[in-house]
Amino acid sequence: xxxxxxxxxxxxxxxxxxxxxxxxxxxxxxxxxxxxxxxxxxxxxxxxxxxxxxxxxxxxxxxxxxxxxxxxxxxxxxxxxxxxxxxxxxxxxxxxxxxxxxxxxxxxxxxx
Amino acid sequence: xxxxxxxxxxxxxxxxxxxxxxxxxxxxxxxxxxxxxxxxxxxxxxxxxxxxxxxxxxxxxxxxxxxxxxxxxxxxxxxxxxxxxxxxxxxxxxxxxxxxxxxxxxxxx
Numbered sequence: 200x201x202x203x204x205x206x207x208x209x210x211x212x213x214x215x216x217x218x219x220x221x222x223x224x225x226x227x228x229x230x231x232x233x234x235x236x237x238x239x240x241x242x243x244x245x246x247x248x249x250x251x252x253x254x255x256x257x258x259x260x261x262x263x264x265x266x267x268x269x270x271x272x273x274x275x276x277x278x279x280x281x282x283x284x285x286x287x288x289x290x291x292x293x294x295x296x297x298x299x300x301x302x303x304x305x306x307x308x309x310x311x
Numbered sequence: 312x313x314x315x316x317x318x319x320x321x322x323x324x325x326x327x328x329x330x331x332x333x334x335x336x337x338x339x340x341x342x343x344x345x346x347x348x349x350x351x352x353x354x355x356x357x358x359x360x361x362x363x364x365x366x367x368x369x370x371x372x373x374x375x376x377x378x379x380x381x382x383x384x385x386x387x388x389x390x391x392x393x394x395x396x397x398x399x400x401x402x403x404x405x406x407x408x409x410x411x412x413x414x415x416x417x418x419x420x
Contacts, residue, residue: 230406241397241412255407290354299345300408304355
């Protein structure tokens with residue numbers, strides 16, 4: 200069964216460092232998402248991506264964040280200068296036209 | 312403003328004690344409503360999609376229903392392995408998927 204794959208599963212980084220979280224969406228899907236979940240809190244929308252561009256982003260997704268689909272298969276989330284409050288689980292999801300979104304197992308980001 | 316609200320926040324049941332979880336929503340241009348199950352430290356696992364009022368879906372002990380303003384996830388004779396957080400999400404026009412805060416279900420033997 201096709202699945203969304205995220206790497207790494209856990210990333211520890213120093214405050215102020217750049218991190219790149221990677222995702223391999225399901226191959227024939229067209230819509231891609233990044234979500235964040237701070238421990239014990241709700242799943243928060245960060246950004247949606249369609250047709251090689253951002254279709255919508257939340258107020259959380261400020262200039263420190265960027266997304267790319269560099270090679271037609273990977274989908275990355277970059278945080279340029281991490282802050283302590285960026286510590287969270289980050290989930291990638293993908294969706295085909297008119298179908299449900301499937302999520303990866305997440306990357307736990309710890310900023311120290 | 313688009314909003315998805317789930318209730319209760321937490322629910323404790325005895326094994327075999329049936330109950331329902333609620334998801335109420337206000338969204339412009341609803342394209343679909345999804346239910347997910349999330350275990351601690353894991354990603355949301357897809358359960359159901361509902362597209363129109365009156366639609367129902369079933370899977371084992373779970374049944375999801377949809378009206379114009381809310382959805383219910385009915386759990387019949389739950390088992391301890393049903394313990395998880397259940398998330399409701401709405402897909403609105405434009406492709407954004409908006410989550411509720413979840414209901415944490417605990418089923419005791």
